[in-house]
């Protein structure tokens with residue numbers, strides 16, 4: 042392991058080969074018994090089966106362990122399983138406070154061991170921070186850079202170290218897939234486009250892991266968006282079909298220019 046300065050604690054240490062998206066997510070995307078075993082990567086340039094993972098020497102052992110224990114392990118344990126079980130969603134469905142909106146059902150985070158809002162928030166913060174703090178070098182062809190502002194990046198670092206609050210005047214939104222068998226798919230942190238020209242200019246980044254979508258906004262975030270952030274009571278989460286539909290639509294859109302490289306077997310979009 043090379044020596045260097047850990048990006049989180051800023052101490053000199055042996056650095057681990059750190060992942061942008063946890064290794065366990067790639068495992069969930071693999072189909073060991075299918076002719077196409079590895080995830081299919083879709084970009085505007087190419088559609089290809091790829092075992093490549095986005096990783097680089099970023100964190101010391103201690104900070105890697107903090108990330109695992111404070112968020113990743115719990116999120117992976119409660120994410121969708123091949124058996125169809127999705128513990129996190131099942132716990133959310135037991136929430137006693139729900140209200141319907143056009144895009145899905147807003148659920149107040151339940152008091153349930155299978156739904157740990159602190160771990161979800163920590164996990165989201167750690168991935169947004171990782172995407173911003175490091176130039177992921179050789180993996181650039183896999184992803185679009187997703188930088189935060191230097192101020193918010195520094196605040197998130199302090200939050201992740203447990204020495205500061207979650208950045209103020211921002212909004213973190215979490216959506217959980219309502220589908221019975223969420224497709225195993227992942228979207229790297231990517232800057233969000235404005236949904237219409239009338240929407241104010243705010244900075245926003247999003248990423249998805251199987252069954253979950255995380256969106257983070259900062260800079261000029263209107264009060265109505267701040268008020269629905271999971272950071273604020275009642276810590277509400279959206280249960281929706283739209284996450285998967287949007288990913289599928291975006292992939293279909295990319296496929297207009299994307300060239301298929303190699304065989305994709307019977308997989309179609």
Ligand SMILES: [Zn+2]
Pocket residue numbers: 047048049050051052100101102103104105
């Ligand atoms: Zn460290």
